[in-house]
Ligand SMILES: O=C(O)C1=C[C@@H](OP(=O)(O)O)[C@@H](O)[C@H](O)C1
């Protein structure tokens with residue numbers, strides 16, 4: 261028997277005083293992985309500049325290479341499409357974008373493609389993707405709990421396409437994953453969302469925008485229906501925007517510690533849901549300003565509670581919840597029931613960790629109510645969830661003695677979170 265020794269927890273540093281920092285936030289996970297998939301399906305070579313290089317994008321690049329695509333991870337990422345090959349295994353890790361975007365691509369491969377992932381990944385919902393592919397005539401064998409990893413997609417080199425219904429109330433990625441491969445289906449594809457709610461619409465708009473930029477015709481003029489015409493995907497040279505959701509903990513630090521944090525490269529127009537941050541942070545006590553492409557957030561150390569529907573931007577909810585713990589009034593977060601299917605059940609995880617430090621947080625049917633109380637230090641568990649780790653870092657700015665377990669889990673979407681965090685606290689530009 262081999263014993264695994266868990267690394268020591270990370271003592272989250274306290275804020276040394278008001279901040280004055282410039283933080284260069286790495287590229288967007290969501291854009292990098294969409295651009296990689298589209299480049300793999302394209303009619304010629306493509307290149308990604310300022311791409312995110314972190315666990316989720318390495319997993320996507322590795323999976324595409326396994327399928328026969330050339331991916332050269334240099335300073336820029338060069339992608340050379342090739343025939344998609346089967347009789348391979350794809351490791352999805354814990355990346356929603358890999359497990360939800362690649363099954364429809366695998367249906368175009370010339371043989372079976374086996375999908376597996378981390379232990380935590382086996383709990384994430386996959387049923388709507390599997391059922392949609394089956395409805396389109398693709399054989400998918402489920403090898404574990406139905407509707408979950410692991411499973412095998414039996415690629416046959418081509419997919420006819422047509423119409424498909426999908427309930428995407430559990431994740432917008434169910435829709436995005438079908439749309440991305442659809443221009444390569446013989447008849448294209450019409451996807452209709454049938455569920456009661458639709459989270460993360462900006463991420464579906466991001467899918468549509470990146471596809472259109474690659475020359476694909478997508479009609480999204482009807483609510484909850486997307487029609488993709490068959491046709492070539494153009495190989496392109498693209499620049500990836502910084503990840504605005506990953507900017508969140510750094511910008512929130514300015515509210516907690518006081519002072520100013522600036523993030524360069526902030527796009528004036530974007531489909532990233534992190535674009536909602538400045539408005540949210542203003543409601544919570546910040547002043548924000550966009551000068552050219554530099555987002556500046558200034559805080560006083562006073563944080564106010566809010567009542568927020570975050571269904572469009574669920575991935576920033578853990579960060580906002582951490583901020584809410586340090587506020588001067590209660591916060592209610594709504595519209596985020598689907599967070600139960602993220603890297604972990606984030607509503608349960610946040611409620612437990614906040615409560616463990618002496619705080620008050622109750623789960624509701626579709627969110628969380630946080631009532632600020634004086635907190636004490638202790639272990640902040642992270643459940644393999646990068647956003648739980650960055651939330652712990654934020655709480656630790658104000659609460660002495662917070663020990664963040666497995667801070668390395670931030671490597672899912674940020675290559676050096678601790679380095680960037682320390683540099684921010686030293687107030688130096690990186
Ligand atoms: O398509 C994407 O890139 C994403 C969509 C969202 O998923 P959900 O709709 O499951 O929240 C988001 O939370 C995730 O971080 C990234």
Ligand SMILES: C=C(OP(=O)(O)O)C(=O)O
Pocket residue numbers: 354355356357575602603647673
């Ligand atoms: C939900 C998230 O990730 P994933 O792409 O794995 O779904 C996230 O990054 O907050």
